[in-house]
Amino acid sequence: MLKASIVVPVFNAGASIERCAPSLTGQSIGADAYEVLYVDDGSTDGSLSGLHRIAERFAHVRVVALGNSGRPGKARNTGVRTARGEYVHFVDQSDELAPDALERLYRLARRNSSDIAFGKAYGESLGPAGAFRHTRERCSVRDAELFETLTPYKMFRRAFLLDNGIEFPEGRVRLADELFLARAYPLARTVSVLGDHPAYHRRPAARARSTRPPGxxxxxxxxxxxxxxxxxxxxxxxxxxxxxxxxxxxxxxxxxxxxxxxxxxxxxxxxxxxxxxxxxxxxxxxxxxxxxxxxxxxxxxxxxxxxxxxxxxxxxxxARIRVRVETGAVRWRRGRLVVPVRVWLVHAGGRPVALARRADGRLLLDPVLLDGVPGARGWEVADPFADTHGEVLVKDPRTAQFWYAQNDLRPRLEPLRGGRCHVVLSAEAVVDPLTVAGGGALPAGRHEMWMDVQLLGLGRRPRLALPRGAARSARRAARTTVPGRPPRGRLAGWHGAGAQLLLRAPEPAPPADPLR
Structure with a gap:
């Protein structure tokens, strides 16, 4: 039995067939350990001929041709039944896998006897996802928010799908991917998440099928x-x-x-x-x-x-509520960028979104916000920290990849006048340029600093920027040299009209010529 099968449903894929094929045919796990199974769903643009040309060049590529069904569900189900791998990984026709994605995921899944394993996905249409904050060897619906990620671009143990009759709905069915995961997640005893390493590159679809939007x-x-x-x-x-x-x-x-x-x-x-x-x-x-x-x-x-x-x-x-970000003096400490941050919610005029404390200790949502809202008066906040989180992120704008700084922001209640209080997130976020990118060094180039914040159930994603009127000293760039072979300089500073924090990583110096 092969270790894994990559199942790719295809319909009128055009040029994306050749563009994406190298990422699938050249996986580091080795050609003798896996197969690429293209299932054509009645393409009319010559895609099937292109698939056969790829199969002629690579012995571990197979092609199955179907009549058109109108959606990828039938092609994926056919791929599962036809596959020869212990695990199947679904990939869309326009997307790519990282060169070592299959090897890493298979090793993770086998180590934990996982029913499902999936890796960090990235792309222009994707933002940061909490599911990929850390790698998780073993989890399930009992202790992880798996239903936050309902895309099918994952690896499944083939016997798990077949034994439980888990299939994609076929034909023109909306929310087919969500229905498939709704059938799979509750039955999976073990799920593994490769969170600290990019595995799946989500690209814009080559061509959308022409259907009317659903009512x-x-x-x-x-x-x-x-x-x-x-x-x-x-x-x-x-x-x-x-x-x-x-x-x-x-x-x-x-x-x-x-x-x-x-x-x-x-x-x-x-x-x-x-x-x-x-x-x-x-x-x-x-x-x-x-x-x-x-x-x-x-x-x-x-x-x-x-x-x-x-x-x-x-x-x-x-809609008028904004997040206020207060940034302290950014500095380098032992080769790591330290960013002190405090965050809270404010009304349009700058007043904090507050909680009113009753005499019995219970908290009520901001009366200023709710005054005059029909049916909302006196809304009690049982847990002001429910689903509250904040992270500082490093974004590579060229690849749309996000990486997480160390030290998540922690919530607390800070007092305000009049017996009120508000929820504040704060921390010293730390970015190690040599390890932040999935355990590796930050790629050369300019990187943006963002935040992903959730307070009282409101989500916001602001850039890290200085407030207006900040002291000139706060705008000065800080240089440091990070150890390595060779040493790599780093430059962090506030740039542009919005005084946004940028982190620059220079190209590594070429190795010394031993003959000179």
Missing amino acids: PEDYYRQLRAVVRAVKERSEPGPVQDRMLRPAYRREVLRPVTEPRVLQRGGRQLERYFELVRRLALEEFPPGVAAGLPALPGLRAHLLETGRLDGLVELARRT
């Missing part, structure tokens, strides 16, 4: 099927609630959250409101909404109690 009724009917798939494969309780919560927050609340709830109006808005309200009341157990952080929890309450007017007014106000 909301069809879309939420398919979402209902995803929710039911989770419930059919799990017992009611906290674990099931945890699996369903991302769908509630991301899909059910989206039409009643800014910007969408402010872009629609009249009968169109009411149509979406009634669809998601009915779905929330009929399919989601009460514990799902009860576990949401402050603002999404309030939106869920307004949705389920039928207060569309309150949702619209709340959206108008939260």
